[in-house]
Amino acid sequence: MVQDNDHPEHSGPGTRRDILYYATGGTAAVATGAVVWPLIDSMNPSADVSALSVVQVDLEGVVPGSRITLKWKGKPVFIDHRTEARIAQARADDAETLIDPELDAERVQKPEWLIVVGVCTHLGCIPLGQGGGDPTGGYGGWFCPCHGSHYDTSGRIRKGPAPRNLDVPTYEFVTDTLVKIG
Template structure:
C-alpha cells in the first residue's frame, strides 16, 4: 500500500511537473507571440509608407503608343512593376502563328484569342516566364528568340512562339496576356 501511495504521489508529482512545464512553455510561447505581433506592427507601417498600396497598384494602368513599333519589333515596358512586351508581328509571323493555331500545344490558344480583333499584328504579353518568373529573351534586337521565333527563357530553356505560346521547355503556360484595350488606333491602355 505504501508503495502504491508512493507511486501515486510520484505520478501526481510528475503530472504537476509536466503541468508546470506545460504552463511555463505556454507562457514562454505566448510572450514570444506577443513580441512577434509587436514587431510586425512596427514594421508594417514602415513598409507600407514606402510602397504604393495594393489598391493603387492593382488599379494602375499603363498607356503605350504602339505606332512607332515596326513589324518584327518588340518593345519592353513596365506594367505594375513587371516587364511587359509589346510586339508588332510581320505578315509572315501572323501566317506562321495562324498555321500553328491547330498544333498540339501545352496551353492551346489561337492568335485571335491572344490579340484584339482588327489588331492581330499587336501582341501584348507579360515579359515573365510562366515557369519560375525569369524575363525571357527575344524582345530586343539580336536576342535569342528560341526555336519558334518568339521568346526564349534562358533560365531553364523554355521556348515561346511568335504568339507567346509555350512550345518547348518546362514552362507550363503561355506568356500571360494582361487586360488591355485600344483607346485609339495607335494607343493601348494596359490594366
C-alpha cells in the first residue's frame, strides 16, 4: 500500500509533518531561551556590588568602650567593643519588658563585641551614639533624634516608634580579632 502524507486522515508514525513540528518547536524554544536569558541574567547584582557584600575588619586596635563605624552593602555597621559594665547592663535588660524581645546572648557571638546595622528600624535614619559626645538615649546605646527611638547597649529598641531591634548582620570571627561581615 502506498502512503499519502498529504491527507489528514493519515496518522502513521514518522510523517514529514511531525518532523517539521518538532524542528519548529525546538527552534522556537532555543530562540526564546536566547532572548530571555540576557534579561534574567541582567537581574543579578553587578560585580562591584557583589564585592561589597563581604567585609573583613581587624578589631585589634579597638579598645574597650569605643565604637567604630564601617560601611557594608551601602549601610553603616556599628561595632561596639563593650566594656564589662555595658555587657552587664545588656544582660540585666534581658529581664525587662522589651518591644522586640531578644536576649543579649542571641545578638552577639562574643559578649565584648556587638555588631549591628546602624539603621533605625522606624524610618531608616542613622542613630546617634557612635561618637564620644553623641547622645546615647536613656539606655546607654543609641538614640535616633528624628522620632525619638532609644536603643539599649545590645541594640534593642526600648522606647520610641521603632518596631524592632537594630538588625544584626551575618558575621563570623575568622580569628580572635578578625571579623568577616556578610
